[in-house]
Amino acid sequence: MLMAEEASEKLGGKIEIDVMRPVQAYDVSGRARAMATLIQGLAQAKEAGIDPDAALRLVNWGRDDGAF
Numbered sequence: 023m024l025m026a027e028e029a030s031e032k033l034g035g036k037i038e039i040d041v042m043r044p045v046q047a048y049d050v051s052g053r054a055r056a057m058a059t060l061i062q063g064l065a066q067a068k069e070a071g072i073d074p075d076a077a078l079r080l081v082n083w084g085r086d087d088g089a090f
Contacts, residue, residue: 029037067077
């Protein structure tokens with residue numbers, strides 16, 4: 023907001039700078055990659071005969087793992 027205010031004063035017109043939209047777009051793609059990686063890891067654990075719940079507990083994401 024300070025940059026937009028200063029730019030408005032220097033350029034003589036109202037300036038708005040959107041700093042949230044690029045962050046949200048980056049966050050969405052990051053979350054999608056994280057979900058895809060998680061699903062792939064769980065599928066590989068299942069193929070290897072590892073209980074998916076046990077795999078999630080190893081990283082404190084399982085049910086009743088005590089990571090609150």
